[in-house]
Amino acid sequence: MPDPKSASGGTDGSAGEPYRVMVVDDSAVIRGLLTRSLEKDPAVQVVASVSNGELAIKALERHDIEVVILDIEMPVMDGLTALPKLLAAQQGLQVIMASTLTRKNAEVSLRALQAGAADYIPKPSSSSELTSADVFQRELLDKVKALAKASRPNRPASTRPRSLDSRRPLPPVNLAPKRTITLRKASAALPRIIAIGSSTGGPQALLEVLRDMAARVKLPILITQHMPATFTTLLAEHIERATGVPCAEGKDGEVVHAGRIYLAPGNYHMIVESQGASTVVRLNQNPPENFCRPSVDPMLRSLARIYGSSLLTVILTGMGSDGQKGSMEVVEAGGTVIAQDEATSVVWGMPGAVATSGLCSAVLPIQEIGPSVRKLVMRSAA
Structure with missing residues (x-):
């Protein structure tokens, strides 16, 4: 996965504040492992850890959260049901769907992306696999930091992109000082x-x-x-x-x-x-x-x-x-x-x-x- 600095523009949160994350998974073991993986980086703080979508919605009332790691299959309220409610509850929230690599869960994850989730991450299928998965941990941290930075508002809402199906504004990436763009002439040849x-x-x-x-x-x-x-x-x-x-x-x-x-x-x-x-x-x-x-x-x-x-x-x-x-x-x-x-x-x-x-x-x-x-x-x- 991309280098953390190139993905998120740096290893620290904006103005020195850590990026605030909520983990939502019905497995206490997986929640603990995800939390430890995320908090290995001092730029990330897990401020809430809950077992279903209903509790996640309630947690938004108590915590200032920028990124949610959202499991798909949970009791009481599953991830796909919770997704639009979470997005409606807090403008600018970024949601990463986490699922094991089954066809059913991949299908649900793609539906979630069309409904406004920002990204997805394939979740290792066992706690032992997760513990040893350095690649997974790096990918998780890279995505959380890049998307958390994007959730920090830096431009008018009118300029924000929208998801295709929900038409809900998606928050933009954090703006660094404007970089110069020099354009070149397109090829005269017809594309093949x-x-x-x-x-x-x-x-x-x-x-x-x-x-x-x-x-x-x-x-x-x-x-x-x-x-x-x-x-x-x-x-x-x-x-x-x-x-x-x-x-x-x-x-x-x-x-x-x-x-x-x-x-x-x-x-x-x-x-x-x-x-x-x-x-x-x-x-x-x-x-x-x-x-x-x-x-x-x-x-x-x-x-x-x-x-x-x-x-x-x-x-x-x-x-x-x-x-x-x-x-x-x-x-x-x-x-x-x-x-x-x-x-x-x-x-x-x-x-x-x-x-x-x-x-x-x-x-x-x-x-x-x-x-x-x-x-x-x-x-x-x-």
Whole structure:
């Protein structure tokens, strides 16, 4: 997962105050382990720990909370039922869904993201696994700190992005001093393939962008979204239902065809290579890049080598800087990069990294990205 400093802008809370978290899980053992994992970092304080959604709502009346870690399956009130009530009870609250990697829980987690949850984390299936899971602890802390920082209001409510289904404003990322963005000219070549990278907030952003353009551009679209296995299977199904365009996890050796969407499967990097006159998908389990597998950078590197100036890349909301190095190679090969803007990103890490590196031809609100891509693809070659 992304480096903590790049994900949250630093290791300390704003003005020295620790980030305030509530843990909601019906298992006292898991609550204790989550609390200890979080409080290993002095920038995080667990101010409430409760066993169900009803108690979580009551806890909001007594505590100033910025992030909730919310289990799915609980007695009295489950996580999906509690989610809209928590969001309504406190404006700016960030909720991370925690679930084991079953298909049922992954489906519920995706529904929760569409209903306003900011992120999700796959929960190890046993307390012993959780105790030894350094990767899980780092991912948990990174997400909590990045999202807690985002919950601290730094801009007018009118500029805040909204979740796709609930239309509830989502709080923006904390604004550091404004960084200069220098744009470059888009490639004169017509795009022949589209690559998209995303992470935190990505499922919602992907659906908005793809609904607007996937069926119209008639090009192959390759996506790397930071997600574990099972989640990526379900996300592909959601994308296909939302767009009407065939979408599935990429399969090793399959030929890339126009009019299809290929999603990197969880725990595999998805790249492409030339095979005669065709381009084929290749999957590998090479070491994580930017703490991620799948990672955006290897996908972009492989695409840039084959498509050069005909590659159009879009970097959406997400923690860290995955996609920055790959976008540099896209630009060096003559391709075009578009990034989501800060105001509509849940976390302006990945898009901010490419935008402030001078790699982008446009930095746009989420609602303008689909139309911009359509315009670049459909313009006359003349």
